[in-house]
Amino acid sequence: MTTFTVSPPPHRRSKISIKTLMWGRVAALVPISLAAIYFFGFAALGNIAASILGAVIIEFAIEKAFKYELTILDGNAVYIGLLLALICPPTLPAWMIFLAAMFAVGIGKHAFGGIGSYVFHPALAAWVFLSLSWAQDMLPGTTPITSSFSDMILETGAGFLGDVSPILVLLTGVALIAMKLVEWRIPVTYLLTTVILAVLLGDPVSYVITGTFLLGVLFFATETVTTPVTKNGRIIYGILCGVLTVLYGYFSGNYVWGTLYALLLSNAIAPYIEVNTLPKPVGGVAHE
Amino acid sequence: MSAIKLDKLPEKVILPLKQHDGIACAPLVKKGEEVVIGQKIGDCEGSDLAYIHSPYCGTVESVVEMPNPSGKRVLSVIINPLECADSVDFIPEKDATPSRLLEIIKEAGIVEYYQKPTYLALKPGKRIDTLIMNATFPLIANAYLDSLDKVLKGFRLMLEAGGISRGAIVIRADDKESIKAFKNAKVDGKPLTVAPIIGKRHADYYFEDSEDEIIVLAGGKITYTPTMMNLLSGDVMGRKIPLGYEPADVHVAVCGVKSAKAVYDAVYEGKPYLENVITVSGAVNRPGSVLVKFGTPIKDVIEACGGYKGEPGKVIINGTRVGVAIYSDESPVAKDTTGIVVQTKDEVLRDVSSACIHCARCVDVCPMNLLPGRIAVMADQGMYEKCGEYYALSCIECGDCAAVCPAKKHLVQLIRFSKLQLLKMCAEAEPAEVTE
Numbered sequence: 001m002t003t004f005t006v007s008p009p010p011h012r013r014s015k016i017s018i019k020t021l022m023w024g025r026v027a028a029l030v031p032i033s034l035a036a037i038y039f040f041g042f043a044a045l046g047n048i049a050a051s052i053l054g055a056v057i058i059e060f061a062i063e064k065a066f067k068y069e070l071t072i073l074d075g076n077a078v079y080i081g082l083l084l085a086l087i088c089p090p091t092l093p094a095w096m097i098f099l100a101a102m103f104a105v106g107i108g109k110h111a112f113g114g115i116g117s118y119v120f121h122p123a124l125a126a127w128v129f130l131s132l133s134w135a136q137d138m139l140p141g142t143t144p145i146t147s148s149f150s151d152m153i154l155e156t157g158a159g160f161l162g163d164v165s166p167i168l169v170l171l172t173g174v175a176l177i178a179m180k181l182v183e184w185r186i187p188v189t190y191l192l193t194t195v196i197l198a199v200l201l202g203d204p205v206s207y208v209i210t211g212t213f214l215l216g217v218l219f220f221a222t223e224t225v226t227t228p229v230t231k232n233g234r235i236i237y238g239i240l241c242g243v244l245t246v247l248y249g250y251f252s253g254n255y256v257w258g259t260l261y262a263l264l265l266s267n268a269i270a271p272y273i274e275v276n277t278l279p280k281p282v283g284g285v286a287h288e
Numbered sequence: 289m290s291a292i293k294l295d296k297l298p299e300k301v302i303l304p305l306k307q308h309d310g311i312a313c314a315p316l317v318k319k320g321e322e323v324v325i326g327q328k329i330g331d332c333e334g335s336d337l338a339y340i341h342s343p344y345c346g347t348v349e350s351v352v353e354m355p356n357p358s359g360k361r362v363l364s365v366i367i368n369p370l371e372c373a374d375s376v377d378f379i380p381e382k383d384a385t386p387s388r389l390l391e392i393i394k395e396a397g398i399v400e401y402y403q404k405p406t407y408l409a410l411k412p413g414k415r416i417d418t419l420i421m422n423a424t425f426p427l428i429a430n431a432y433l434d435s436l437d438k439v440l441k442g443f444r445l446m447l448e449a450g451g452i453s454r455g456a457i458v459i460r461a462d463d464k465e466s467i468k469a470f471k472n473a474k475v476d477g478k479p480l481t482v483a484p485i486i487g488k489r490h491a492d493y494y495f496e497d498s499e500d501e502i503i504v505l506a507g508g509k510i511t512y513t514p515t516m517m518n519l520l521s522g523d524v525m526g527r528k529i530p531l532g533y534e535p536a537d538v539h540v541a542v543c544g545v546k547s548a549k550a551v552y553d554a555v556y557e558g559k560p561y562l563e564n565v566i567t568v569s570g571a572v573n574r575p576g577s578v579l580v581k582f583g584t585p586i587k588d589v590i591e592a593c594g595g596y597k598g599e600p601g602k603v604i605i606n607g608t609r610v611g612v613a614i615y616s617d618e619s620p621v622a623k624d625t626t627g628i629v630v631q632t633k634d635e636v637l638r639d640v641s642s643a644c645i646h647c648a649r650c651v652d653v654c655p656m657n658l659l660p661g662r663i664a665v666m667a668d669q670g671m672y673e674k675c676g677e678y679y680a681l682s683c684i685e686c687g688d689c690a691a692v693c694p695a696k697k698h699l700v701q702l703i704r705f706s707k708l709q710l711l712k713m714c715a716e717a718e719p720a721e722v723t724e
Contacts, residue, residue, distance in 0.1 A: 002596075004603050005636045006359075006615045008701050010687045011608040011629070013637060017694045018645055074642075116643035116695075183648065229648040229659060279657045281682035283518050283528035 016181075018115070022075030024181045025219065028172035029082050032211070035168055036161040039154065040090040044161050048085040050094040054101030055081030062110045076115050080104050083219060084123040086162035087212060087260065088130065089140045096134055100126040120267045121223050127260055143254060147206045155211060159256065163211035173218025182222045185234040186241070190217045193242025201250050208255050213245070216259040226267040228274035236273050241266045291431040291565045291579040294592045301344050301367040303329065303583040304356045307623035309403035310336035315365055321348045325375035326560055329365050338405045338623065339397040343562035343581035344369040355619045357586075357605040359612045364620070367583070378558035389449035389555065396554035398561045399623040401544040402514035406551065409543060410450030412536040418491060419447055419541045420524055421457040421548060423466060424511045427567040428626065429459060431577035432545050433469040439545055440475055442552030443502065446543055449551075455502040456491045458524050462509050470504045480504050490526035513607070515684040517542060519655055531682050566621060570604075570630040571597045580621045586628060587617040601633035609687035610700070639696035650689035650699060656682050660689035664699045667706035672713065675706035683707065 036044045059077040063070050072078075081101045088097055108122030109115065131138045140159025146152055146166060158164045176182040194217075198208045221227070221241050228237050244265055248258030306312035313330030317323055323342045330340030346369040354364040384392060394407040401422070410419070421443055423429040432439050447455050459466045461484065471482050482504040483494045494503050505524060512520040517535050520542060522528040527538040535542055546564055553559040563581045566589070573594025580589055586603065590596060604611040605619075608629050650660040658679055666674045683703045690699040 002600055002617070004613065004615055004617070005601055006613045007602075007637070008698060009604075009608070009610045009612070010691045010700070011602060011604050011611065011613060011631065011637065012635075012691065013639065013696065014692045014694075016692070017639075017696065018642060021645070021647065021694055071642075114643060116645045183652070224645050224647040227646070227648075229646050229651050229661060231648075231651060234648070278659070278678065281531060281658055281679045282656045283522065283530050283682070 018076075019074050021181055022079050024176060024179070026075055026079050026082060028176050029079075029086065029219070031168045031172055032086065032162060032165060032215075033082065035154070035165040036086070036090070036158075039158065039164045040161065043090040044085075046094045047088060047090060047092060047097050047161065048082065050098040051085035051088075051101040052078055052081035054098040055084070055105045058102040058106045059110070062106060068114075071115065074115070076109075077105050080109065080122045083215075084126050086215060087123065087127050087160050089138065089160055091141065092130070092134075092137050096130065096137060100130045103129045116225055118225055119271075120264060121220055121226050124220060124260060124264050124267070128264065140256070143256065144210045144212075145206050146209050147204075151206075152209075158211065160212050162215045163256070166209060166211045166214050169211050169214040169218060173214065176218070182218070183234070185231065186221050186227060186238040187217050189235050189238025190221050190241045190245075193239045194245050197242060197246040198249070198255075201246065203246075203250060203255075207253075208249065210256055212256045213259045216241075216245070216263055220260075220263045221266070226270055228270050228277065230274055230277040230279055232279070233270075233273045233277035236277065237266060237270060240269060240273070290434050291577040292574070292592055293579050294581075294584065294588060296588065296591070297344075297369050297371060298584050298588040299368075300349070300585065301342075301346070301369050301581075301583040302354050302585060302618070302620040303340060303342060303365045303367065304354070304362040304620060304622050305330045305340055305364060306356075306362050307340065307582065308338050308399040308405065309624070310334075310338060310405065312363065313337070313340050315351045315363070317348050317351070317365060319348055319350050322346075323348060323367060325373070326378060326562065327376055328560070336405060336408065337394075338399045339395065339560070340365075341397060341560040341562060342367060343583060345372045345374045346370045355614065355616050357612065357614060357619050357622050357625050359614060380556050380558045382556060384555065386449050386451055389445060392554050393446075393449060393551055396550065396560040397623075398547050398550045398554065400542070400547050401624075401626060402517070402542070403624055406446070406543065406547045407449075409541055410446055410452070412534070412541065414536040415539055416450060416452050416536060416541045417454060417539045418495075418525060419443075419450065419452045419455045419543060420491075420520060421455065421543050421545065422512050422520060423457055423459045423545045424463075424507065425545075425567075425626065426460055426463040426466065426511075427569075427577050428565055429463065429466045429545055431565040431567075431579075432549055433466065435549060436469055436473050438552040438556075439548045440473060440480075440502070441556070442548035442550070443543075444475070445551050445555050446548060447501065450541060452541060453501070454491075454495055456495075456524060457502065457504045458507050458512070458520070459504060460509060460511065461506040463506075467504075467506060475500075475502055482506060485523065488526065491524050492526065513610070513686065515610070515686060516655070518684060531679065561623065564621070564623070564625070566625055567627040568593045568630070569627065571600060571632045571635070572630050573597050582623060583620045585618050585620050586614070589621060589628065590617065590630065596630060598632045600630050601636040602631040604629040604631065609691065610685060641697045642695045644695050644697060647694060649692045649694065653688040653692050655686060655688065656684055658682060660699045660703060661693075661697070663706060664697060664702035667702040667709075672706050672709040675703075676710050680706045681710055 104126035244262030249255035
């Protein structure tokens with residue numbers, strides 16, 4: 001007699017798993033990383049390698065020490081490490097970024113409870129850690145201004161690794177949205193709010209649209225863990241990110257830092273947005 | 289496309305004495321007794337009942353507990369069928385009064401696709417102005433197109449029996465075969481109106497314009513499963529059902545294609561509810577719809593479809609989304625069976641659930657506009673009141689959230705558990721209110 005498997009429904013599921021989502025994001029960051037290595041040379045390569053290595057090593061160490069299941073293969077640590085390297089200047093010594101990556105995964109991710117539980121984006125937290133600890137080393141050589149279309153393709157005034165080619169970030173980010181690996185609500189509202197507000201306040205858009213800003217829109221802001229889950233909440237979150245970015249950028253004149261600080265603050269407000277945008281079920285509630 | 293018929297007599301027929309989610313019947317036959325086709329073998333008393341009749345003739349082997357398509361063991365009558373056509377006298381009653389019609393429907397043991405006996409669905413004791421026929425299961429609807437006139441007559445009888453003035457038949461907009469058949473069909477010599485549901489143009493809009501009693505509506509590309517009453521009523525009639533209410537509360541009754549055909553058979557031919565069309569899909573050699581008599585073991589149905597293709601790993605009753613994976617293909621087909629899906633060994637899922645990454649995919653697909661991930665987390669931690677605040681009771685258990693979850697969490701089961709706990713808490717709280 002044949003035996004049959006008995007298991008709870010659903011018996012057919014979408015093939016997309018956390019692994020797909022994370023490695024998809026890593027793959028989307030590969031072109032910009034290659035462009036950065038082409039532009040900055042071995043300094044960039046060293047930083048990217050050190051950052052990923054730091055993130056993976058500390059993840060391995062923590063999971064071994066606490067006897068958790070090893071989750072390196074899900075790509076989250078690699079993704080955090082790569083993202084951190086892209087928002088740091090190439091002149092940063094590799095050991096510093098190695099330490100920062102350890103901070104990102106060790107404190108930013110695991111101290112808060114691992115994947116799915118962190119309040120602040122680990123890479124952003126590590127960026128703040130670096131900026132506070134070695135402020136001098138974190139100062140970018142130049143501030144990018146994308147004044148012509150060629151700057152969108154290769155930005156010669158790039159300060160951070162991620163600034164070298166805004167269009168690569170944009171294209172891969174949009175590809176992620178088109179493949180439904182990233183949801184459209186936050187990036188669209190974030191981008192629109194920022195551009196509209198910047199134009200209204202009289203700041204040139206060429207100051208705003210930089211590689212780091214696009215990384216922020218398409219990768220940091222869409223980090224699902226640190227965003228509200230409600231549909232309306234995500235739209236409000238996108239608008240909030242935009243408003244804060246312009247507030248920082250307008251008054252400090254630096255939209256690159258403005259983006260990163262705005263995102264960090266938005267992360268903090270995300271749960272508040274979520275609990276205030278709980279949807280009502282279809283058909284309404286008869287008696288409460 | 290007509291349904292495949294079983295040409296071989298099964299070795300053994302297992303007739304569960306409870307074939308819907310209601311009261312179990314008591315057996316009327318004993319071991320060794322002879323039964324004929326159409327003989328009533330299960331009787332019950334109460335309000336939510338469906339009598340059981342034998343679709344085969346033969347001898348009763350025993351009355352024991354046997355596996356049931358719902359996955360549980362149920363007291364069943366086991367019959368050794370014989371090649372004979374002896375039956376009880378089927379007495380057609382063409383000019384029955386509405387109350388007599390309802391009586392015939394009850395006597396025939398007809399059950400709706402959503403586990404409710406038809407006589408209760410038609411007369412729930414509340415004012416009903418529209419009867420919706422859910423024909424959005426394309427494979428099943430197509431299998432009945434050959435006898436469409438009978439289905440339509442049965443539908444008229446149901447309207448008559450329930451004293452309902454209007455009937456709306458809902459089909460899928462992409463089910464071309466059904467649309468064509470309904471366009472050519474006639475009721476009382478008049479062709480049927482086939483109209484689309486666009487935006488706010490619901491059934492009421494078309495009923496106002498025409499004098500027809502029955503219209504056909506091509507809805508979206510949704511198959512309304514048994515739990516999706518709220519959406520069916522909302523999409524077709526524009527009447528959404530608030531939490532805690534039934535379709536009858538918004539003056540809507542729902543029936544299926546199968547029961548309409550069964551009502552026709554019961555009234556015009558005097559036959560009780562004996563057979564049904566079910567769909568067989570997945571890893572079988574000839575998938576399609578099969579006309580099956582109740583009590584036929586699933587393995588005989590699979591055999592009629594050309595047998596298993598490859599090594600079977602899982603046999604699922606009633607769909608891959610919310611269906612039950614059965615442990616034995618000896619289980620019979622019952623009145624509440626609509627489909628069988630066979631998966632090969634390789635297709636069987638072996639996912640391990642991991643932590644939620646709050647990707648909100650469940651929120652985006654939820655047809656009821658809930659936050660499935662959040663409810664599941666709180667159900668997991670035993671915070672059932674909190675689940676209630678997140679409207680866990682509105683969940684229709686369609687399984688969409690669990691199907692898209694990248695963390696492979698068992699969302700449906702967690703939400704279902706929180707619903708059970710919430711209902712239990714409500715039941716415990718109620719007597720206290722009465723004493724106040």
